[in-house]
Amino acid sequence: MRKVAVYRKANFNAAHRLYREDWSDAHNKAVFGLCANKNYHGHNYTLEVKVVGEIDPETGYVIDLKLLNDLIESEVHDKLDHNNLNLDVPAFKNLNPTGENIVWVIYDLLRAKLDPKFELKVKLWETERNYFEYPVN
Numbered sequence: 538m539r540k541v542a543v544y545r546k547a548n549f550n551a552a553h554r555l556y557r558e559d560w561s562d563a564h565n566k567a568v569f570g571l572c573a574n575k576n577y578h579g580h581n582y583t584l585e586v587k588v589v590g591e592i593d594p595e596t597g598y599v600i601d602l603k604l605l606n607d608l609i610e611s612e613v614h615d616k617l618d619h620n621n622l623n624l625d626v627p628a629f630k631n632l633n634p635t636g637e638n639i640v641w642v643i644y645d646l647l648r649a650k651l652d653p654k655f656e657l658k659v660k661l662w663e664t665e666r667n668y669f670e671y672p673v674n
């Protein structure tokens with residue numbers, strides 16, 4: 538059976554701050570720049586979820602896009618949107634919410650609920666020019 542990649546895009550808004558508590562303010566500022574600002578800042582994140590699987594001969598679908606959309610809603614949007622990633626999202630309690638870390642956290646959230654028969658890849662745009670991908674390859 539033919540394998541096809543299915544993509545679904547989504548958006549969420551969230552605030553974050555990049556810093557380490559075990560570093561001085563000066564060291565945090567030197568490494569993270571404006572991203573270390575005490576009062577947080579926001580991003581409009583764009584997410585692209587890629588699901589690869591075989592076409593079901595009965596439906597012609599790889600995955601019902603409604604089901605994929607519901608999964609993104611419940612696992613990503615509901616947990617991250619309009620939240621402060623550092624303060625409101627348990628995964629980032631002791632993990633810097635960089636694009637690098639957010640993208641694999643989102644992957645893990647989706648992977649836990651997605652049928653293992655599908656391959657999964659996640660891309661995350663933090664700005665128009667900066668984006669992240671997990672897993673690699």
Ligand code: NI
Nearest residue numbers: 553572578580
């Ligand atoms: Ni930022």
